[in-house]
Amino acid sequence: MATLYYLPFRGRAEPVKLALASQGVAFKFEPIDRQQIQDLNHFKLGQVPVYSDDEIPFLTQSKAILRHLGRKYKLYGSSRQDQAAIDEAVDAVEDLQLKYASLIYVAELADDAKTTYWSSHGDPNTKKGRNGGAHIAFLAALVASGSEGHIIAGSLTIADLAIFNILDNHLRIFQAEITEAYPELIKFHQHIAAVPAIRSYLGSEQRLKQNTGNGLG
Numbered sequence: 001m002a003t004l005y006y007l008p009f010r011g012r013a014e015p016v017k018l019a020l021a022s023q024g025v026a027f028k029f030e031p032i033d034r035q036q037i038q039d040l041n042h043f044k045l046g047q048v049p050v051y052s053d054d055e056i057p058f059l060t061q062s063k064a065i066l067r068h069l070g071r072k073y074k075l076y077g078s079s080r081q082d083q084a085a086i087d088e089a090v091d092a093v094e095d096l097q098l099k100y101a102s103l104i105y106v107a108e109l110a111d112d113a114k115t116t117y118w119s120s121h122g123d124p125n126t127k128k129g130r131n132g133g134a135h136i137a138f139l140a141a142l143v144a145s146g147s148e149g150h151i152i153a154g155s156l157t158i159a160d161l162a163i164f165n166i167l168d169n170h171l172r173i174f175q176a177e178i179t180e181a182y183p184e185l186i187k188f189h190q191h192i193a194a195v196p197a198i199r200s201y202l203g204s205e206q207r208l209k210q211n212t213g214n215g216l217g
């Protein structure tokens with residue numbers, strides 16, 4: 001059975017779980033602690049998530065795992081153009097993810113940091129600022145360029161799942177702001193959450209309650 005090793009919160013394992021759940025793939029989640037990550041036989045890059053299945057043992061890096069699942073379960077479009085666009089979206093999510101991680105773990109979600117974050121990475125008026133592409137407006141543009149509620153190829157891909165997850169994280173902090181500025185993202189979030197297999201996962205025991213390592217956000 002597919003096995004996913006991660007710390008006991010959603011974090012960077014969540015898009016991987018969403019991908020598996022969306023395809024009805026049974027998987028075992030192995031919660032581990034930081035001490036266990038020192039076992040470099042399994043955690044060869046000194047980090048988690050780590051994923052194993054019948055083809056690949058102990059694959060590290062959340063985006064590499066996501067791409068593997070994308071290829072394995074046909075969540076990666078059907079052409080090289082689709083795949084390039086999917087990679088682009090997944091990497092755009094990573095740019096925002098790094099800013100989000102800093103807000104949670106470095107700034108510890110302090111009020112002034114939240115205000116600065118929204119101003120730099122959320123407010124539609126700052127889209128053209130020096131944000132290195134880490135801005136919710138760019139994700140909104142990707143969503144708007146899609147069709148039938150999906151970013152690419154008119155069907156579910158890992159790009160949808162990556163965007164859904166980063167959006168889900170941001171909605172926990174900026175629900176009112178996003179609802180006002182980006183109604184299309186709210187619609188997208190609802191659409192993905194309503195995919196039957198995803199809805200069922202989101203309401204299941206497998207969906208951990210704790211979102212981040214320090215319990216913020």
Ligand SMILES: N[C@@H](CCC(=O)N[C@@H](CS)C(=O)NCC(=O)O)C(=O)O
Nearest residue numbers: 011012034046047048049061062063
């Ligand atoms: N680029 C990696 C980052 C992985 C990462 O930062 N993992 C953290 C948990 S979110 C970790 O393993 N921390 C343990 C440690 O630093 O000892 C990915 O996307 O998987």
